[in-house]
Amino acid sequence: MAWLFVAPTLFLLLAINIFPLLWNIYLSFTNYKANAPNRPLRWLGLRNYERLLSNEDIWASMQVTARFVFWSILLQVVLGFALAWLLNRRFRGHGFWTTVIVVPMMLSPAVVGVFWTYLFQPQAGIFNYIVNFFYDFGDFTMIGDPDLAMWAIVLVDTWMWTPFVMLICLAGLRAIPEYLYEAAEVDGASSWRQFWTITVPLVLPFLMLAVLFRGIENFKMFDMVVELTSGGPGSATELASIYLKREAFEKWRTGFSAALAVVLFVTVFGVANIYVKLLNRVKER
Amino acid sequence: MRRTFLTSMALSMGLAAGVAQAQEKSLTLCWAAWDPANALTELSRDFTARTGIAMNFEFVPWTSFADRFLNELNSRGKLCDLMIGDSQWLGLAAENGHYVKLNDFFEKEGIDINDFLPATVYNYSTWPKGSPNYWALPAMGDAxxxxxxxxxxxxxxxxxxxxxxxxxxxxxxxxxxxxxxxxxxxxxxxxxxxxxxxxxxxxxxxxxxxxxxxxxxxxxxxxxxxxxxxxxxxxxxxxxxxxxxxxxxxxxxxxxxxxxxxxxxxxxxxxxxxxxxxxxxxxxxxxxxxxxxxxxxxxxxxxxxxxxxxxxxxxxLGGQGISVVSYSDKKDLALQYIKWFAQPEVQQKWWALGGYSAHRAVLEAPDFPESAPFAGDFLEAMSNVRDFWQEPxxxxxxxxxxxxxxxxxxxxxxxxxxxxxxxxxxxxxxxxxxxxx
Missing domain, CATH: 3.40.190.10 (Periplasmic binding protein-like II)
Known part of the structure; x- marks a missing residue:
């Protein structure tokens, strides 16, 4: 009877998750092209994996992804924590400001990408206007300049997702019992010492959780960056996910892109697992 | 009362059947969303008026045009009965059976492919290139x-x-x-x-x-x-x-x-x-x-x-040919559209509405170069067009x-x-x- 109840769920899980995963792994060892169904299917062994690991373009896109993930998470953690710390002081109107700050993360990433292209427009965009108000850089272009484009996508992602980190940090800050600070004050601890010995250690598990979520999300980032830069200029912002999409659905190298998808999956899964173990260790302390 | 009810029922059923039949006699044409597509919509009203076949259009912006419709062809979708696809797709579409080969149809209907500009026939219709195997009718000359x-x-x-x-x-x-x-x-x-x-x-x-x-x-x-x-x-x-x-x-x-x-x-x-x-x-x-x-x-x-x-x-070279999608259930109706579209008078109207006909009767007419400020340039450009790889x-x-x-x-x-x-x-x-x- 129990099997009867779990069977639909198991069936769906197998059909939607497990079968596609296994099928993808199988395809990664073949020369399959989804746009050439008449082409004979050949077993290539590890050829696709050899090719992708020796492909300079893939390594370049992995580096771009790593830079994007690192800088966006760093900025989001610093700003998110700072905002949470400010809002936790419960000043007048803090509820209103909390609502205002979380608005960006409620928008669709594709929409955010599109409207930031207008904000970054060199001649009419408000971003350039504001920057030039403080110092006249002229008609610089954030998304058209290979040196600035990475910072453009980091900036937009930070604008959008800092509120998410802030909310998690705020939950962490509000979970710290007030008596710990009172006891520290009685012991004569300065505010700086209270911050480093009470606030940071107790918020750290929350912060690490936020980093985990944002890390996984940004590793897979696609829509917002496609709308903003299409991975350009050149391949300056071509994240691994964009590279994968182009291989799979524009070049139709299905077998090769299946191998790339497996590598990306193993990378995210592996890193996330190590990170979760670290997170558990921090929580146990 | 009962009689009135039965009459209304019969009328309603008749109407419903008529609507269903009309809906059956419809075609979907897939192309890019741009100015000439509006001209084609306008032009196709004549086709509907003449044949009773309703025309639906699926126009997609150029930046996602290839993505969207190559996906449609590769997945053997039935959305499009007619496709105005890029010239470079011909190799892929012909070798994978996405388009219907039109040679027999042209012969049966007396459509002479030589009525169209040679450069457009070569680039928009033939695969392998230059061979007498036609997969599309030149629809829109462009450069x-x-x-x-x-x-x-x-x-x-x-x-x-x-x-x-x-x-x-x-x-x-x-x-x-x-x-x-x-x-x-x-x-x-x-x-x-x-x-x-x-x-x-x-x-x-x-x-x-x-x-x-x-x-x-x-x-x-x-x-x-x-x-x-x-x-x-x-x-x-x-x-x-x-x-x-x-x-x-x-x-x-x-x-x-x-x-x-x-x-x-x-x-x-x-x-x-x-x-x-x-x-x-x-x-x-x-x-x-x-x-x-x-x-x-x-x-x-x-x-x-x-x-x-x-x-x-x-x-x-820009421009495209019009093809019949082999996965369509309405291939006969789609071929009717191509037959209609190939007529010189329709091609003349196509040019007048803002489309670029590749028909020689239009392009070689003595007054064509003066018919628009860019008409002469168009003829000149089309005589020297080059295209990207047209491989599968x-x-x-x-x-x-x-x-x-x-x-x-x-x-x-x-x-x-x-x-x-x-x-x-x-x-x-x-x-x-x-x-x-």
């Missing part, structure tokens, strides 16, 4: 050309300044060297109190933009995709000194003379830059020229010229070129020779995978 601000070119003070600087008259450029000079002349120049720029060229990364733009320089320099004696041998052709020079010229034009932020621009971005008065010249497809002429702001002040020559005359591996070949060229022209990575060398490596790998090398 890449240029639009310029006639009023600015005619201003005495600007003409005088140009004459002083370059020792010749300010006129639409006839070579790429002249194009560069004119573009430089206008860049940064203040006209009517606003700073203007020289050109709006294609730089788009995502679909096909920068490839179309760059090839409009490569072809006039004499670029060849392969050794004519040894197919798929690209070394010395794709990266020839002429190709390197052309690529460097395109990059120089991008760097010196485009408006700020023009780093991911295709058709619409060029139109916007031109119509807003930012640039003196823009490259774009002939398909947009009727719309430009009708534009309230720039219609009267716009002139047109064919792609400038350098070592030879050449223009980038078209999409891979295109994406490789998009990456290498954008990396060099816009992202300033490496040299022109390195970009073309890498492109040969990519293309070689693709042809090896396809078993052609």
């Amino acid at each position: 890449l050309a240029w639009v310029y601000r006639k009023d600015w070119f005619a201003r005495p003070e600007l003409r005088e300044a140009f004459r002083k600087e370059y020792g010749r008259e300010l006129a639409p450029p006839r070579t790429w060297d002249e194009l560069m000079e004119v573009a430089k002349f206008f860049t940064g120049r203040e006209i009517d109190g606003k700073v203007r720029y020289g050109v709006a060229i294609y730089t788009e990364r995502g679909s096909e933009g920068i490839t179309m733009g760059v090839t409009s320089a490569l072809y006039p320099w004499g670029f060849r995709y392969q050794d004519p004696e040894q197919p798929y041998r690209m070394e010395g052709f794709v990266n020839s000194p002429e190709a390197v020079e052309a690529l460097e010229a395109y990059k120089a034009l991008y760097e010196c003379c485009t408006p700020p932020g023009h780093s991911d621009a295709y058709m619409v971005a060029n139109l916007d830059a031109y119509k807003s008065g930012q640039v003196a010249m823009q490259m774009n497809w002939f398909a947009f020229f009727p719309g430009i002429l009708k534009d309230e702001q720039v219609g009267e002040v716009s002139g047109f010229f064919v792609n400038p020559r350098q070592n030879e005359e050449a223009s980038v 591996e078209y999409a891979e070949l295109l994406q490789a070129m998009q990456r290498r060229i954008h990396d060099y022209v816009v992202a300033d990575k490496g040299t022109a020779k390195e970009a073309l060398d890498k492109l040969i490596q990519d293309w070689t790998e693709i042809f090896e995978d396809a078993g052609k090398l």
